[in-house]
Amino acid sequence: MTTAILHAQQIILLFKKRGVKDIIISPGSRNAPLTIGFTSDPYFNCYSIVDERCAGHFAMGIAQQLQKPAALLCTSGSALLNYYPAVTEAFYSEIPLIILSADRPPHKIDIGDGQTIRQQHVYANHILFDAQLQMIANTSQKEYLVTNERAINKAINTAISKHGPVHLNIPFEEPLYNKVDHSLLEVRVMDVLKDETTIIPQEFFNQWNAASRKLVILSTLNPPVFEKEDLDQLTSDPSVLVMSEVSSNVVHDKIVWGIDTLIAPIEFDDEQIAALQPDLVVTIGGMIVSKKIKQYLRRFETKTHYHIGKRRAYDTFFKLTAHIKMPPTKWLSHLSNDFVSSDYQEHWLAHFQNYLEKRPAYFEQIPWSDMRVFQRVFDQLPDNILLQLGNSSTIRYAQLFQMNPTHRVYSNRGTSGIDGCTSTAIGAAVGSNQQTILITGDISFFYDSNGLWNNYIPSNFKIILVNNSGGGIFRILPGEKDEDYFATYFETKHELNASDLCHMHKIEYQNIDNESAFAKAWETFINNNNKPQLLEIFTPREINDQILLDYFKYLK
Missing domain, CATH: 3.40.50.970 (Thiamin diphosphate (ThDP)-binding fold, Pyr/PP domains)
Incomplete structure (x- = not known):
């Protein structure tokens, strides 16, 4: 049993072919064709969350853990606006979400019907791809079938390969609740996007090998990307100081895990804070939490900043030199074992250890x-x-x-x-x-x-x-x-x-x-x-x- 509406069937069939199983549905009427189709098929894991703002984040939590798209389905009108906080979070956290918003037919927009707003491109500033599907009355509308098939494929491919939210707006005309025993449509998987990888520019090797003070900052890494052996290799270079944040999921005895604990006591000591200034900064992971390290590296006008990884790069310090799009472990394998003489790491690890030894006495009081x-x-x-x-x-x-x-x-x-x-x-x-x-x-x-x-x-x-x-x-x-x-x-x-x-x-x-x-x-x-x-x-x-x-x- 499935919905009788053909463009809804296209979504359901392509989701099955591409392994999109988790569907978070907020109750409504206009989305009934897709609700019927998804809930009637045991392939899908369907969840009912009434509050769309909560539904959006619930779906994001699922996608965060599975590392593959979860889909959101809502009725027309103000419902999809309540997804927007989750859409922006997914956009900047690079979490794959597929938003399916039911809509009135185009000729019924702005004529005074209830729960009707201008839904196309509503997430325009924070979406990786959006499209409005064509309404299909029968299988003879080949052109519309192909147009929809391409749009649905591109939405799924983009969510997976670009790690973020996409939006399909889907107009439905009444009747909405008609069902058929099974779909007679055939759908094709098409245009699967390939991973994009860049080579490491020679300029990076020249700067890295010459620098005696290299700062590597590890922020949000989900899932974790480093094994202990990788961290051992990175920290074996005495000119490399590694700082990690809690969301990096990195623990190592030669890494400064408390950035603010290291910087706050010296941030107004000109001599000490100048000694921390790196020749080169490498960031790996997502958004940086520590305001102190961001302010510090902006204040001292970091000259060279490279971001390593397949995900998005941010010019956090206003000095982004290049984005090297490759797995961080592969980047590590290209680094030379011929190290420059430096006490940069040793000096600041000793500083950090000194602060850690003072902490228990403060906590006791x-x-x-x-x-x-x-x-x-x-x-x-x-x-x-x-x-x-x-x-x-x-x-x-x-x-x-x-x-x-x-x-x-x-x-x-x-x-x-x-x-x-x-x-x-x-x-x-x-x-x-x-x-x-x-x-x-x-x-x-x-x-x-x-x-x-x-x-x-x-x-x-x-x-x-x-x-x-x-x-x-x-x-x-x-x-x-x-x-x-x-x-x-x-x-x-x-x-x-x-x-x-x-x-x-x-x-x-x-x-x-x-x-x-x-x-x-x-x-x-x-x-x-x-x-x-x-x-x-x-x-x-x-x-x-x-x-x-x-x-x-x-x-x-």
């Missing part, structure tokens, strides 16, 4: 706070989990702690918004079948509270909610924190808690607000896998910022 909570949490997270990190202060605190090498770490660092963190984590848990723990802040969590409104949350899914009663990161940023407007319009002070939400969505709930309660609550939280768990940890709103800022002063 701080009171219950965000910093103390993150220290306790990262010390005690179980092995072999999928760790999803919320944005804003959560990912920045995480950068201050060395990650467990058995963890796989993800965060929505494309647009770096707070929207969709919970929905993405749940989608990732569904896509990975691995125990997933989300660490998030209160504003992020309440903003995406509809992310809990679905029937697919695994029983071993867990949320650590750090509730400091507002947007705590704004207290860390420059600004007058005692002004009347600050608490309302920046910090967004509130008195909310998650207990009622958890009760409504059948999630086991605990809360704590002090050190002594942590151990007992943690044991229950980690060991109970019979239903989803949420541990809400309250911290004092007005001291968190000072404890973090004092951490950097203490190291200095």
